[in-house]
Amino acid sequence: MTTSTSSHPNQLLKDEIRAEALRLGFHACGFADATAAWPNGQWLADFVADGFHGDMGWMEETLERRSHPTAMWTEARSAVVLGMNYGPEHDPLTALDHPDRAAISVYAQGDDYHDVVKKRLKLLAGWMHRRFGEEVKVFVDTAPLMEKPLAQRAGLGWQGKHTNLVSRPFGSWLFLGSVLTTLDLPPDAPEADHCGSCRACLDVCPTNAFPEPNRLDARRCISYLTIELAGPIPVEFRSAMGNRIYGCDDCLAVCPWNKFAQVSSEAAFHARETLKGPxxxxxxxxxxxxxxxxxxxxxxxxxxxxxxxxxxxxxxxxxxxxxxxxxxxxxxxxxxxxxxxxxxxxxxxxxxxxxxxxxxxxxxxxxxxxxx
CATH class of the missing domain: 1.25.10 (Leucine-rich Repeat Variant)
Structure with a gap:
């Protein structure tokens, strides 16, 4: 296991970057070696080969580019992985108790996080380029970069049995973004898996979208069905949707690690009054x-x-x-x-x-x- 070491010549640079990231409003910052071996590329290839991506053809089209962080940019040496907390004020599952009202996924009740996170990433990347003179590129989840395993490698959390990132200080509620750079930075220690024998996220899924732990069949996932699927939703899943009209928070919300979660301090992520159970x-x-x-x-x-x-x-x-x-x-x-x-x-x-x-x-x- 590669760990951070204070003897690395660029350790102080890493400390500067983390301080600047927190100053800009990020809540978590970790570092990973962008050139290291990347077994997650095979996981994604298996996911697509099994057809679990459904109609998301772009996943197959960009499979090669997603196979390794350097597949998109061969000069990248380090990844600065950032997280922004979007912890909700209330338990999202309570929205399911009101069938005449809409349950909208927590992440979509405020402003579009792509815009908020990307703006901060550009500020950090611009500062890094000016400060250190190295090249930088920014990525949010619309780019072909496997951000969740990269975040685990950078120590921000681990991928739970539902395949989403779980953070010890923030529970299920972290938006992720990354800055790849040619700067050689000492990596942080990867986060270990702390799920243990817990199956809460698997057992709560209304449509049984997890054929086994750490495997998601997107074709059965309510988030995929309500967001990615363009045509009629298959009849077998409609009743299970309940009042979920955009996304689904069930597997995130039941995670026991949410007991440590915090309400987001970022105003842009607070739920709009008009989207609180409309x-x-x-x-x-x-x-x-x-x-x-x-x-x-x-x-x-x-x-x-x-x-x-x-x-x-x-x-x-x-x-x-x-x-x-x-x-x-x-x-x-x-x-x-x-x-x-x-x-x-x-x-x-x-x-x-x-x-x-x-x-x-x-x-x-x-x-x-x-x-x-």
Whole structure:
């Protein structure tokens, strides 16, 4: 195991970088050797070979570039791995107790973390370049860099059985970003796995998305289904979605290490009042302009209005509230077939005796399948 040592000639430089990172608002900073052996590339190759990536074709397309941190930049020598705490004020699972309201993943209730983290990364990287004269490149999770295993190697936490990063001081709630640099810096000691025999994250999954510990089948994951999947969500998963309309926090929220978690001090990550359990009825009637306005600067905006309303309609179908038929009926003739199909499913769940009489004039295959 490679560990940090004060005898390394650049130890003091590393101390400077960590101090600057904390000054800029990062809550965790660790260092890893970007050139070391990287077994995680094979893990990702196996993930794709098994088809667990679903429709995320970009994972297969960028597989080679993700195979090692230096695959994207051969000159990189060190990785500065940063974390920003987005710990919520309340237990996210309590949102599931209100079926007439939407459960939105904690990370998406505030501003888009890609923008917040990337801005800070650029500030740190610019400072490093000016201070040390070495080249730098910044990465958030939209870039083909396996950030979670890199964060474990840098000592920020470990990948739990749900494959997400777990931090001793911050629990499940760390946004990650990295600065690769040509600067040779002494690495920190990797974090050990502290999950033990705990299975809480595996057992809580509503759709059984974990075929075994440390293996995720994204095709069964509610986060994938509500965010990445463009067409109708498979019928077998719709009831299990409950009122989750964007992402799912279950496996993160149940982690026992959250007892040490802290509420985020970053205002941009605090939940907007309008996104703290908004009513499904209000969300279902959003057209494209109003959707864009409500989710301005939010990661939710990237899935578009049609996919979003699809999710809301599935949640309405799970609500058991027949009074919501008033918002479902107009959507049976929505211009988007994925919305019409979801409206059909919701109508059949809420008012099975009336659903057949509400059948519209649509003749496209996707919608007709919902009436079958």
């Amino acid at each position: 009513s499904l009825a209000a969300l279902a009637v959003l057209d494209d302009p109003s959707f864009r306005a409500v989710f301005s600067k939010s990661p939710v905006k990237r899935i578009g209005r049609d996919r979003f309303v699809r999710n809301v309609l599935y949640a309405i179908g799970n609500s058991g509230d027949a009074g919501l038929m008033a918002v479902v009926e107009p959507l049976l003739s929505d211009p988007a077939s994925v919305v019409r199909g979801a409206a059909v499913w919701a109508a059949r769940r809420l008012a099975p005796d009336r659903a057949a009489t509400l059948r519209g004039v649509e003749e496209d295959t996707d919608v007709l399948a919902e009436w079958a």
